[in-house]
Amino acid sequence: MRRALRSFASKKKEIVVSGIQPSPTMHLGHLLGSIRTTTSLQEDISSRCFFFIADLHALGSKQIKDEVADSSSLQVTMDSFALALACGIDPSKTCLFLQSTNPFLMELYWILSSICPIHKLESMPRLKSKSQGKPNLGLFSYSLLMAADILLYRANRVPIGEDQAPHITLARYLAEHVNIISPKTFMMPEALFSSTPKVASLQNVFKKMSSSGQADSERINLLDSPEIITKKIKSAKTDMNFEVTDDPRRKELANLMGIYSSLSGISSEEGYKSYQGKHLRVFKTDLAEKIIAELSPIQKEFEKLKKNKDHLCKLIEDGKMRALEESYHTKENVKKIFMNLEKK
Numbered sequence: 001m002r003r004a005l006r007s008f009a010s011k012k013k014e015i016v017v018s019g020i021q022p023s024p025t026m027h028l029g030h031l032l033g034s035i036r037t038t039t040s041l042q043e044d045i046s047s048r049c050f051f052f053i054a055d056l057h058a059l060g061s062k063q064i065k066d067e068v069a070d071s072s073s074l075q076v077t078m079d080s081f082a083l084a085l086a087c088g089i090d091p092s093k094t095c096l097f098l099q100s101t102n103p104f105l106m107e108l109y110w111i112l113s114s115i116c117p118i119h120k121l122e123s124m125p126r127l128k129s130k131s132q133g134k135p136n137l138g139l140f141s142y143s144l145l146m147a148a149d150i151l152l153y154r155a156n157r158v159p160i161g162e163d164q165a166p167h168i169t170l171a172r173y174l175a176e177h178v179n180i181i182s183p184k185t186f187m188m189p190e191a192l193f194s195s196t197p198k199v200a201s202l203q204n205v206f207k208k209m210s211s212s213g214q215a216d217s218e219r220i221n222l223l224d225s226p227e228i229i230t231k232k233i234k235s236a237k238t239d240m241n242f243e244v245t246d247d248p249r250r251k252e253l254a255n256l257m258g259i260y261s262s263l264s265g266i267s268s269e270e271g272y273k274s275y276q277g278k279h280l281r282v283f284k285t286d287l288a289e290k291i292i293a294e295l296s297p298i299q300k301e302f303e304k305l306k307k308n309k310d311h312l313c314k315l316i317e318d319g320k321m322r323a324l325e326e327s328y329h330t331k332e333n334v335k336k337i338f339m340n341l342e343k344k
Ligand code: TRP
Pocket: 017, 018, 019, 020, 021, 054, 057, 145, 146, 149, 150, 158, 159, 160, 164
């Protein structure tokens, strides 16, 4: 175990940290966003990747009691962990763990809270959209916990969706503040957007595809059956023009083309070229097939992983040990800076 940890910790330039909230409805937006970015970077020898299931964020960000029970339950968290594995996050290349298993996060969070101006948290767009004017403290400090997630592992690259960008601004502000007191404590984190930084709802292109607060027909869940996927894509909202044309004003079509090209590993322009002038029905049929082909192996792998609970628990334990080892020094260092503890 120790040796494995050392080799993981060998000097690499880019430190990539990302996470997703556990959810019974993980969807295509998750896959094409931070998961895909992480699975491709984990192959890059100059990157050291961390990926976690943000089970603490799931607690703080839900307002309604039922939803708390729903998304932060251990079963949902374990399933989300298994699904991240099934999507290709490889624990021999990426430190994959549950956020709540590393208590150093809480220590850093609290220290950072002493330098985090309240107005910076108040101005977060997420707070306004989720809290209906009455946030609990957990939701209020959502961004601060996220900043602690990022800084604890000294990340400089953070794969996220577009909507998460304000959180990175806060992490940078806090990093700068600490670095003024003690230079080079943190690296400056930067957002890393995937080629499809925003997958929109299938019914309302102005909203992002989301696990909560929208109808099931608005998203493709990673565990949807082929029949459901076909149905959802067929009834995805488009405009009155039934011909595929490369027109950026046709936002619904652009969203579907973004998904198609991302899954095909081609640019949107190439995607448009191959369907130019064809009937939308043809494109939608192919898109549904593409999604099914992508998700089927993930679903099979997920079912396999779910059956082997001992194996999953072992991976969760290994992830925890690695996360602890990787973050101990940073946490201790920050503690010394702020609390003047004697240096050894
Ligand atoms: N807020 C992210 C989401 O809702 C999850 C998350 C928590 C995260 N902490 C993070 C992502 C740190 C990137 C880095 O999906």
